[in-house]
């Protein structure tokens with residue numbers, strides 16, 4: 204292999220080696236909050252806070268709670284109280300706090 208060909212090869216391999224992990228970070232949904240497991244109503248912490256997937260009170264829904272971090276149109280989203288899990292946008296628990304605004 205000529206020196207310039209080898210240099211070109213090594214440069215291309217080096218760029219690819221860097222590009223693949225960056226690409227994985229940018230486009231891989233692993234760890235994306237929307238894909239976290241759904242909180243089970245039977246989870247001990249959920250039960251301790253009275254969490255339910257469907258609130259009895261339309262004025263107090265997870266999507267209207269300050270601690271809810273889901274997208275506005277998402278059915279499930281993360282909550283500060285239950286890290287690593289998602290809660291139903293129409294759910295509720297005793298930690299509900301009105302979202303300002």
Ligand code: SF4
Nearest residue numbers: 265268271282296299
């Ligand atoms: Fe829903 Fe409770 Fe989380 Fe508020 S704190 S988003 S009411 S689970």
